[in-house]
Amino acid sequence: MLRLLGAALAAVVLLLAGLLVGSYTFLPPLVEGATARSLQDGLDLSEEPEVSLRSEPPPRILLGEFSGGRVELQEPMFAGVRPERFTVDLDPLEVDPLESLSAGELRTREPLSGGVRAELSEDELARIAGSRIEAFPVKGVELAEDRLLLRTGVEVLGAEVPVSVAGEPGVRDGSITFEPQDVATFGVPLPGGITDRLLGGTEFVYPTEELPFDGEITGLRALQGRVVLSGEAASLPLDG
Numbered sequence: 001m002l003r004l005l006g007a008a009l010a011a012v013v014l015l016l017a018g019l020l021v022g023s024y025t026f027l028p029p030l031v032e033g034a035t036a037r038s039l040q041d042g043l044d045l046s047e048e049p050e051v052s053l054r055s056e057p058p059p060r061i062l063l064g065e066f067s068g069g070r071v072e073l074q075e076p077m078f079a080g081v082r083p084e085r086f087t088v089d090l091d092p093l094e095v096d097p098l099e100s101l102s103a104g105e106l107r108t109r110e111p112l113s114g115g116v117r118a119e120l121s122e123d124e125l126a127r128i129a130g131s132r133i134e135a136f137p138v139k140g141v142e143l144a145e146d147r148l149l150l151r152t153g154v155e156v157l158g159a160e161v162p163v164s165v166a167g168e169p170g171v172r173d174g175s176i177t178f179e180p181q182d183v184a185t186f187g188v189p190l191p192g193g194i195t196d197r198l199l200g201g202t203e204f205v206y207p208t209e210e211l212p213f214d215g216e217i218t219g220l221r222a223l224q225g226r227v228v229l230s231g232e233a234a235s236l237p238l239d240g
Contacts (some may be wrong), residue, residue, distance in 0.1 A: 009059060012057065028053055028061065030094055031068075031106070039071060039104040042237030043212050049073045053090070062096040071114075071236075078211055083118040084226070088233055090114040111235035116215060118229040124170075125227055126150075128206050129178065135199060136163075143222050148178060161185055165199070171220040176229075178204035213237055 036048040043049075053069035055061045071089040076086050094109040106112070120128075122141045129150060130138040140151040150165040166182040182196040208217045208229075215233035 019156050028055070035071075035106045039236060040237040042239050043073070043076070045073065047074050066090075066095065068092055078118070078208070080210075081118070081120065081208060082124055082185060083229075084121050084124070085119040087117045088114045088236065089117070106238050108238070109186075112238060113232070113234050113236065116217070116229075116233050117230045118217075119217060120227045120229065122225060125195055128176065129204060130207055132204050143225055143227060145224065148222055156196050163190070169220055169222050171217055171229070172205075174216050174218075176206040176220060
């Protein structure tokens with residue numbers, strides 16, 4: 001009898017161990033796949049995003065509870081802006097694993113949310129600036145720490161003279177903004193009168209309110225060679 005009880009107990013232990021190992025091994029990739037497909041449909045993406053989920057402690061996976069994760073979209077187009085990289089650091093989420101797997105789409109108990117980060121290249125920012133600034137042609141953009149430099153040119157005696165317009169980019173009311181502060185040519189500041197004529201009526205405001213999810217861009221930081229936008233996604237769409 002004791003031998004049978006011992007064998008039965010060992011079998012139960014092995015079964016539970018197998019379930020735990022299986023859940024850690026197979027459940028996360030299956031849920032990540034369902035999340036990627038649902039976000040592809042909900043955000044109307046041409047490719048599935050990369051999704052990674054984590055659970056701390058790991059046994060919470062069995063309850064469909066994840067402590068967070070990351071979604072990375074490959075060069076999406078949002079509100080007329082094409083970031084080189086777009087990521088969402090997910091807030092803790094609760095998933096119904098069985099229903100998600102049977103439906104082939106993510107089923108969560110609360111809306112999918114998290115912090116948003118988008119990286120824009122100098123070329124993309126130059127395109128955006130050129131579409132909004134009419135006072136002078138934008139021929140390029142250079143980015144440094146908290147500083148943006150627009151390259152343009154003015155005609156003097158039939159010859160074009162290179163001019164740089166420096167200022168600080170930012171975000172106001174959900175829009176990308178740029179406030180010109182210094183104008184120079186060959187590194188020499190231009191007189192105030194010329195500066196006023198060149199910048200007269202210049203207003204660089206690029207709205208980003210039309211996001212494909214419930215959220216807002218709230219911050220911007222200029223780094224060497226790129227601009228980083230940050231914000232929040234309150235509810236990511238999970239179906240088409």
